[in-house]
Amino acid sequence: MKEKHPTNFEAAEVSHDSYDPSLTTTVSLRGTLDWVLAICSMVLIFCSGLMIANGTCSKYHKTSVYSAVCVGGHLSVPAWLAIVGVEFSLLGTVVIPRTASVLISKYLTTRLIQDGLPLSTLLNLHPSAPVRTQLQRGMKKVVFIRVLVAVLAGIGSILYKFSFARTNMQGRINIPPAPLQKDSYLGPEWKTVIPIGASEVQGSFVSVNLNDMLQGRGGENSSSIRHLPPNSTTFPLSEKIILGPKLNTTSAHQLLVGTVQSCVPYSYARHTVTDYFGTAHDSYPIIEDSPYNSGIRFFAKGVLTNYLIDITSSPSGALQAYWTQGLDNARGGVGRRYSSLTEITTDLCRGYTSWSTPDYNNYSIYQNYYLQEPQDLGCVRESFDVASWNSSGGSRISSGFVMAFVSPSSSFFVNQVFSIVLATLEHQITLNSTAFINLDSGISAKTVPAACAGFSSSEAEAVAEGIIIDKGTGMTLMGMVLQGIALLTALIGFIVLLWPALPLLGEWPAQWLGLTSEADGRMVQKTLRGTTVGHNSARDGSDRLFLISSQRGPRGLKLAFSAEKGHIITGQEHE
DSSP, X not given: OOOOOOOTTSOOOOOGGGOOGGGOXXXXXXXXXXXXXXXXXXXXXXXXXXXXXXXXTSOEETTEESSOOSSOTTSOHHHHHHHHHHHHHHIIIIIHHHHHHHHHHHHHHHHHHHTOEEHHXXXXXXXXXXXXXXXXXXXXXXXXXXXXXXXXXXXHHHHGGGSEEEEEEEEEEEEOOGGGSGGGGGOTTOOSEEOTTOBSSTTOSOBHHHHHHHHTTTSSOOSXXXXXXTTOOOSSOOSEEEEOOEEOTTTTTTEEEEEEEESSOEEEEEEEEEEOTTSSGGGSOBOOSSXXXXXEEEEEEOSSOEEEEEEEEOTTSOEEEEEEEOOSSTTTTTTSBOSEEEEEEEEEEEEEOEEEEOOOTTOGGGOOOEEOOOEXXXXXXXXXXXXXXXXXXXXXXXXXXXXXHOOTTSTTHHHHHHHHHHHTOOOHHHHTSHHHHGGGGGOOGGGSOGGGTTOOTTTOSEEEEEEEEEXXXXXXXXXXXXXXXXXXXXXXXXXXXXXXXXXXXXXXXXXXXXHHTTSOHHHHHHHHTTOTTSOSXXXXXXXXXXXXXXXXXXXXXXXXXXXXXXXXXXXXXXX
16 A cells, blocks of 8 residues: 655654754744844934934035034044945835834734634735735735835835035144146246245235235235234334235135134234324424435324324434324424324244134135234344445335325325335345245254144145034934934834744745645645746635634644634743
């Protein structure tokens, strides 16, 4: 007699001796928990919480930000997108799909235990079934969940790329020498810093200092002029005036608010003003037809008063100006004494200079750089020789600009005349002197400004410190919303895991073969007719199947599809 083998859909009896405890697990919340989903959800909750906290420092508006994230603001946008890309990959490939799978499993398990479902419906909604079959013959709720998962994953994979944007940030950048800068196409004469007495435009006789003096009426700070005390407009001048090099604003176009510190020494002139206005005028010389002491005379006829100023040299080498006001004409004061005396001594110095730009409420179009008091390495006293100044053309330039740009009606007329004179002084003789050249020999690493630490002179001619334009990265409103959605999705995943129903029906083909192995073979064959080539759909049947379990000794708990409603034994082991 031949041995009878079970058919494809008939259960084969297995000896109790073949039971392997390692193949069983517990039918309980713990035993059926998706640990991968649980761990990934916890990781996502932790990461999303950190990202939200980190993004609170960013002042965002739609896709724009006005400040960097709390930590890591120096990282680039691609770097941050790579970081959150891992987070959203975890969300789109693990958390959302597995949450949907567990939710569908719990829903189907509940339906199979309580109401039962046709085998054709179960097969047609399986994720491996053809899409058309799922849409036409599957369960609409299950199909909706799967479509929603695909849509959410697709939207998240696109929108997260708008989570970050560049913004201004506190930092430091080095400004290399002009030939190494990208903007060197402006020409070989283009410089990061324009030296004292040099012109901003090649071939022009108007120096940067003279240009700033004319624009500021002689009493305002600028990129090449510093008054001490600052912004002094006292009559006739502030106590000290520094004329130095001018920062080329193109060099520091990335700095919005802060300071540009030179890392190499520059030359500048310190002028000390001593005014004897209204004191001891009885001892002053008498005004003659020609300027006092072979000097240069300036006269201006204004609306309210007239001014007469004679520029000359003092015996000590200072610039000396005798002047008076209230004359009818240039000859009206002949025979009278000068009413005021102003002396200006000049020290030509070598040192580190810096420029600062104030806060204009993040509007970089209004950037203005102001020369700060330099750090002296050494100074050399410079004598003023009126004859040399006259022969060099300084007096003619001064006279021309006084006539063209100085308003006689202004109460700052004396200021403006003195400022133009100072801006036209020639320093080349002192610059070429041995005493001045030797100043550089005293430079050491200790004297280099702290801002330049870590940079050599070949790497940085200057260093900009402060709020740097587009230096940092901030989180946008879109990024904050997406992080909130990621956090909420992970929490929903935990809620689904802890929902009392057990996810007993999975997507593993082996489980489905095992569940149908004890069902009515003829009913199964009828349902599966026409599906062997991977097309069509499982045929409708009126018979409903229920998910039941039975305890079979040492083999543990066994689940099966049955035409009759049964029960599920929890807290037990199953195959």
